């Protein structure tokens with residue numbers, strides 16, 4: 627099986643920055659704690675810097691050079707990122723190409739690309755945007771057929787989809803299943819998920835704010851809110 631997505635965390639110590647990098651896979655970044663800024667640039671000279679703090683969600687435009695910086699001289703900053711690197715690793719199998727290709731995807735990033743939180747409502751509960759300042763403040767749309775409310779997000783024309791979901795206390799999202807690669811970050815609330823492979827024992831996974839859940843490939847899963855707020 628070819629894995630479709632990978633997730634990892636970064637902690638930047640006080641005043642620290644990551645080494646600048648670029649890659650031929652898409653990546654979404656969620657800020658779990660702290661505040662800082664990210665600088666993005668390409669080979670033709672386009673460049674921008676935007677600030678973030680806990681709760682933010684943004685995407686790294688494909689193959690730009692980028693560098694995250696922790697703006698605090700006291701506190702660490704924590705980021706969690708999900709990407710589709712496994713697809714490229716399995717298909718291309720060449721790290722020099724994946725991390726060292728000189729090509730500017732100007733359909734993803736130019737000097738006009740702003741990370742200011744502006745959104746375009748594409749209908750069908752889909753927002754097109756480059757930057758979400760706080761995922762817990764995004765207005766969601768009721769989705770009675772699935773339970774709760776949600777909002778689909780498309781960030782910098784990324785090939786990775788994302789959505790936000792919320793379920794009132796005492797309610798749940800209807801059970802469903804899909805392929806591997808979905809990474810769930812609990813941004814508020816408390817509850818649990820039931821997860822099971824068809825015909826096998828049901829597993830219970832408890833979670834609260836800051837938890838990370840990844841339903842396995844084709845396992846059914848169902849999320850229950852036992853507190854006033856739940857966001858996926």
Ligand SMILES: [Fe+2]
Nearest residue numbers: 802808841847
């Ligand atoms: Fe799911």
